[in-house]
Amino acid sequence: MARKAGSHAEITGPKVREEALRLFAQYGYAAVSMRQIAKHVGLQAGALYTYTPDKQALLFDLMRDHMQKVLSGLEDLPEGGPVEQLEWMVRYHISYNLSHKDGVFINYMELRNLSEENHLEISRLRGVYEDAVEAILIAGQERGLFQIPDTRLATMAVIAMLNGVNTWYRESGRLSLERVEQIHWNMVRRAVTGS
Amino acid sequence: MARKAGSHAEITGPKVREEALRLFAQYGYAAVSMRQIAKHVGLQAGALYTYTPDKQALLFDLMRDHMQKVLSGLEDLPEGGPVEQLEWMVRYHISYNLSHKDGVFINYMELRNLSEENHLEISRLRGVYEDAVEAILIAGQERGLFQIPDTRLATMAVIAMLNGVNTWYRESGRLSLERVEQIHWNMVRRAVTGS
DNA sequence: GTCTATAGTACGATAGAC
DNA sequence: GTCTATCGTACTATAGAC
DSSP: OOOOTTOOHHHHHHHHHHHHHHHHHHHOGGGOOHHHHHHHHTSOGGGGGGTOSSHHHHHHHHHHHHHHHHHHHGGGOOSSOHHHHHHHHHHHHHHHHHHTHHHHHHHHHSGGGSOHHHHHHHHHHHHHHHHHHHHHHHHHHHTTSOOOSOHHHHHHHHHHHHHHHHHHOOTTSSSOHHHHHHHHHHHHHHHHHOO | OOOOTTOOHHHHHHHHHHHHHHHHHHHOGGGOOHHHHHHHHTSOGGGGGGTOSSHHHHHHHHHHHHHHHHHHHGGGOOSSOHHHHHHHHHHHHHHHHHHTHHHHHHHHHOGGGSOHHHHHHHHHHHHHHHHHHHHHHHHHHHTTSOOOSOHHHHHHHHHHHHHHHHHHOOTTSSSOHHHHHHHHHHHHHHHHHOO
């Protein structure tokens, strides 16, 4: 297909999202201007509006895409007992988050910059993830494998602990990813089973 | 002392800080304007500069004050064994954070909006807190009370888990503060001792 | 699809009156 | 200590040319 010089929709669209994600994660949604995003993509600011109706929609799309990818990864949850499933969840959560730091970060930090409608949808998706974790804890509790006084609180505590990894882990650091996963699994296992 | 009408330094100064803290926590530093702060205090924007050299200094002062209060609370750490000290830390962390939500929140969210120099100082203060927690874990490890493969990782994991409470706890909710503290202490104890 | 140009608004910070 | 007024700059978003 013949195409005008400077027309690169298939490349430019993803690049806009990529740069926006990076810049939002680094400086925060409110602190990043459309001009700044455009500059990093190699466009004038006005041209961004070919790819997003406005700045808010750009943020929302990035956050929703992140959550949808996180949730679709849950389809690989292995069959088996709650203990095996919980270990898989711990490792999946840590490794997915570490390989998608920017997405994780904006989903944490930018909730308050969403419109009310968009906020509701992202919170809903987050709830689906929390429910998936809690379902494992409930199953283990019912079979007497776990000793958990409150499965919802335990769910939030486990997720919070695992989220913490992203704040300090460095690939060049002292501990390998496998070791970090393993130590966290040990702590989570002991926290929910007492053994 | 006679005083001009509208002169209220002793009242206005704290009120500026109070409103700034509230607004920064609610909307984010970058999204809040000096005009907005002034309006909530009952001033014109220019008058704010009687109380802070600029917006950045206002943020930094709020964050530093929060960390200094958190750290000065550590002076009440009871003498005794590592297990008793760790329980105290868990309860202190949860209850202090829940009673100073806005301060906790901006110290989490606004690090990236600090100048490099200010960022260094806040990170240093945070490090002092982390070191205090780790010292307890190290003491327990040395006495054979804890079984922790890596005390630094365990420190970060415990702090992350406890920080999570602020994201979901509501006073009007299902669980009392005491119960939340107690359940978390149980999980932390089991995570570090395996019993 | 991207550009230039711009409308309309808001920002942080300062100057000088009172 | 607070006000009014304002400087200089930056913002989101749109219009119209190519």
